[in-house]
Amino acid sequence: MKRSEINKALEESISFFAAMNFHLPDWALWKPNDWKGKRKEAKEILKCGLGWDITDFGSGDFPRIGLINFNLRNGTVEREIKPYCEKIIIVRENQITPIHTHRKKIEDIITRGGGNLVIEIYRYDEHLKPTDEPTKVSIDGLPRNIPAGGKVVLKPGESICLKPGMFHKFYGQEGMGTVLVGEVSSVNDDTSDNVFIGGNVRFPAVSEDEEPNHLLVNDYNNYL
Numbered sequence: 001m002k003r004s005e006i007n008k009a010l011e012e013s014i015s016f017f018a019a020m021n022f023h024l025p026d027w028a029l030w031k032p033n034d035w036k037g038k039r040k041e042a043k044e045i046l047k048c049g050l051g052w053d054i055t056d057f058g059s060g061d062f063p064r065i066g067l068i069n070f071n072l073r074n075g076t077v078e079r080e081i082k083p084y085c086e087k088i089i090i091v092r093e094n095q096i097t098p099i100h101t102h103r104k105k106i107e108d109i110i111t112r113g114g115g116n117l118v119i120e121i122y123r124y125d126e127h128l129k130p131t132d133e134p135t136k137v138s139i140d141g142l143p144r145n146i147p148a149g150g151k152v153v154l155k156p157g158e159s160i161c162l163k164p165g166m167f168h169k170f171y172g173q174e175g176m177g178t179v180l181v182g183e184v185s186s187v188n189d190d191t192s193d194n195v196f197i198g199g200n201v202r203f204p205a206v207s208e209d210e211e212p213n214h215l216l217v218n219d220y221n222n223y224l
Helices: 003-019 043-048 217-223
Strands: 051-055 067-073 084-091 097-102 107-114 117-122 135-139 142-146 150-154 159-162 167-172 179-186 194-196
Touching (some): 003 084, 117 135, 135 150, 142 150, 150 159
Antiparallel strands (some): 051 067, 107 159, 107 179, 117 167, 135 142
C-alpha cells in the first residue's frame, strides 16, 4: 500500500469514528514525533500490538480488498498480560476481507452501527480444499446451520461467534453504508494465527510516497 493511501484512510476513519460517537484513546491521534522517547512508557501498546492496523491484504486494491482496524486491547500468546482482545473495525460497502480462518483465536464479530455486515461461511478439509458441508454457528447465542458459502447478514446490534477452522470472508452490504464493527476475542496474534485461502498477506509492504500522519502497529519499531 502507498503511505498516502493509508494516511487518507486514517483521516476518514477518525472522522467516521467521531460521527459514530465512538471515542478512541488519546494516543490514537499522536503524530510520529509524539511517539519518540516513549518506548518504555508505551511498552504494553508495542508488545500487544495496540493501535491502527490498515491493510489491503497484499491485493494492491484497498477500496476493493482491505480492512481498517484499531486494536483497543490485547494480551500476548503467553497470556502474561490479558487473555482477551478487543478491536473496533471499519468495513466499507463491498470492501472484502478475503477468506480466512484462525488457528487459535475464537472471536465474536459484532455490528455496532452504520450499515449491515455480510459474512460468508465456508468449510475446508485438512488439505484446504472446499467442502459442501454446512457449518453450525452461534448468532447472538442462538444456533444456526449455514450451508457452504452461505451468507449471514448482521444488522446493528447483531453478532456471530466464529471458532478456529470456520473460514469466512466479510464486507459491508451494498447500499447500506459503512459498517462499524466490533470484535471481542481470545488473544489476537496477526503475525502467525491467520490462514488465508487465496495467498493473501496480513501486513503488506508500505510504499513511503509521503510521511505518515499517524503510526500503524507495524510502524512502531521504525519510530520508537
